[in-house]
Amino acid sequence: MLLEVRDLKKVYEGRQRPVEAVRDLTFGLDAGDLVCLVGPSGCGKTTLLKCMAGLLAPTGGEVLLRDKRVTGPPPGMAVVFQEYGRSLFPWMSVRDNVELPLRNKGMPRRQRQELVAGALAAVGLADAHHAYPWQLSGGMQQRVAIARAVAYQPDVLLMDEPFAAVDAQTRADLEDLIRDLWRELGVTILFVTHDIDEAVYLGQRVIILSSSPTVVREVLDVDLPDQRDQLTTRSDSRFTELRSHVYAQIQAAKRESTVGSHDAARQTDLARQVLQ
Amino acid sequence: MTRGALGLSGLAGLLLIVEVLPYTGLVSADFLPPTHRIAAALADEIADAGFWLALWDTLVAWAVGLAIAVVAGIVAGIVIGAVPVLRALTASTIEFLRPIPSVALIPLAVLLYGTQIQSTLMLVVYAAFWQVLIQVLYGVRDVDPIADETARSYGLGAWARVRYLLWPTALPYVMTGVRLAAAVALVLAITAELVIGAPGLGSRIAVAQSSNAVPSMYALIAVTGLLGVTINLAARGVERLLLSWHQSVRGEVLV
Numbered sequence: 001m002l003l004e005v006r007d008l009k010k011v012y013e014g015r016q017r018p019v020e021a022v023r024d025l026t027f028g029l030d031a032g033d034l035v036c037l038v039g040p041s042g043c044g045k046t047t048l049l050k051c052m053a054g055l056l057a058p059t060g061g062e063v064l065l066r067d068k069r070v071t072g073p074p075p076g077m078a079v080v081f082q083e084y085g086r087s088l089f090p091w092m093s094v095r096d097n098v099e100l101p102l103r104n105k106g107m108p109r110r111q112r113q114e115l116v117a118g119a120l121a122a123v124g125l126a127d128a129h130h131a132y133p134w135q136l137s138g139g140m141q142q143r144v145a146i147a148r149a150v151a152y153q154p155d156v157l158l159m160d161e162p163f164a165a166v167d168a169q170t171r172a173d174l175e176d177l178i179r180d181l182w183r184e185l186g187v188t189i190l191f192v193t194h195d196i197d198e199a200v201y202l203g204q205r206v207i208i209l210s211s212s213p214t215v216v217r218e219v220l221d222v223d224l225p226d227q228r229d230q231l232t233t234r235s236d237s238r239f240t241e242l243r244s245h246v247y248a249q250i251q252a253a254k255r256e257s258t259v260g261s262h263d264a265a266r267q268t269d270l271a272r273q274v275l276q
Numbered sequence: 277m278t279r280g281a282l283g284l285s286g287l288a289g290l291l292l293i294v295e296v297l298p299y300t301g302l303v304s305a306d307f308l309p310p311t312h313r314i315a316a317a318l319a320d321e322i323a324d325a326g327f328w329l330a331l332w333d334t335l336v337a338w339a340v341g342l343a344i345a346v347v348a349g350i351v352a353g354i355v356i357g358a359v360p361v362l363r364a365l366t367a368s369t370i371e372f373l374r375p376i377p378s379v380a381l382i383p384l385a386v387l388l389y390g391t392q393i394q395s396t397l398m399l400v401v402y403a404a405f406w407q408v409l410i411q412v413l414y415g416v417r418d419v420d421p422i423a424d425e426t427a428r429s430y431g432l433g434a435w436a437r438v439r440y441l442l443w444p445t446a447l448p449y450v451m452t453g454v455r456l457a458a459a460v461a462l463v464l465a466i467t468a469e470l471v472i473g474a475p476g477l478g479s480r481i482a483v484a485q486s487s488n489a490v491p492s493m494y495a496l497i498a499v500t501g502l503l504g505v506t507i508n509l510a511a512r513g514v515e516r517l518l519l520s521w522h523q524s525v526r527g528e529v530l531v
Contacts, residue, residue, distance in 0.1 A: 050425075073428050079425075081422055083422045087422050089441070090522070091444040091522075101431065101432070104432050152430065
């Protein structure tokens, strides 16, 4: 297994009482996977992602990348954040932004230039090398951030709700871009989202999380054809079934945290019926 | 009319009032000579090698003092700002030392260096240092947490983060600090020369006053004013050049 999360637990030491954000998470990604992580809002998705990226120390459990325990940001991992405007450096041109992590690695100049040009072409920004991020639209800025991650040649690409701040049309384009990059480059992607349709549309597998304190509620295989497009895939009856199932699971997760498990069991049954 | 033309006509009005006022008898021409006599005195000064020497002395004291203050302020600001323990340790000390007016150190400067240029430098550095330090401390605090997490996730070490993230973030603040410090440094340079008698435009003003060369005194005061304006314009120019990417300079971009 390429990336493994084992018994991960994160408790924030609050001023009055400790807050348990993540209770017990175990799952894994094989090389070449495209897995979507979806859960009710406030379920600790970002906490989990930061622990996986080595930006936050877990309270218990561990994250393993190629069987090596993650204690700080590991070299083989790139993160794409939701806030592209704050993640890109406004004092650097698009090219310099993409090149910076490579320069920091000590990579020779020629190789750097090739990777940067290749990555920008792959996200459809071949002619934006000299622009500054703030001269671009939101969707294009997020493309720059994706190009920066791709040029870094990571083993695993972590994406934290990357399209939550762009408009619906741009979002559809970017979703297809991710599918294309994944198929062409063979990177392993963990895609965190709160959008159920997006999770089903993008993923080979969808990991459904419970409400906080978070555990894995279900791992769902998405048995849609590999060739997906916005029109046919989204109108596919199987797509509708899967999204209804995920939706019901998330509703159940929300209810469980407020009402109690009895009512939630009914929702889970409902979710199962949808899939049959 | 453009803003520049309006500003110039305002200045012309001031010169005209100074020219007319002595003739009305409201003020004595002994204390406020008309503009044309000040202008003539200025022409005399410009022809005098001693004037240029004094101007040079003032500029050297200003530039050297400012350079020391800026470098020290930036280094101290980044070190203190980046280490939370140091920040907590120094906060109250800075708040105590900063409000001490630099001129209160004049007796100490005289005690240490007499009328040499070091006296001027000491006052200039003290006054300018705090301007820079405070701004750098604000700048260091302004680093975006998302940008910092991005840098860390791409494996940028402490030094790389200072160079590629912290420094560009703090630069707008640094430039504000330098601009304020440049103005304060000039004030202190002239003050030190005037009060202590260290060589420079300040002591030349004192000499002109004590030898009753009132038009020359006004001419020299005008020169210090022009110096201040030039310094401010130059600082703004450098700021625009270095911060072309910053929203205060680039303006709104339509996308």
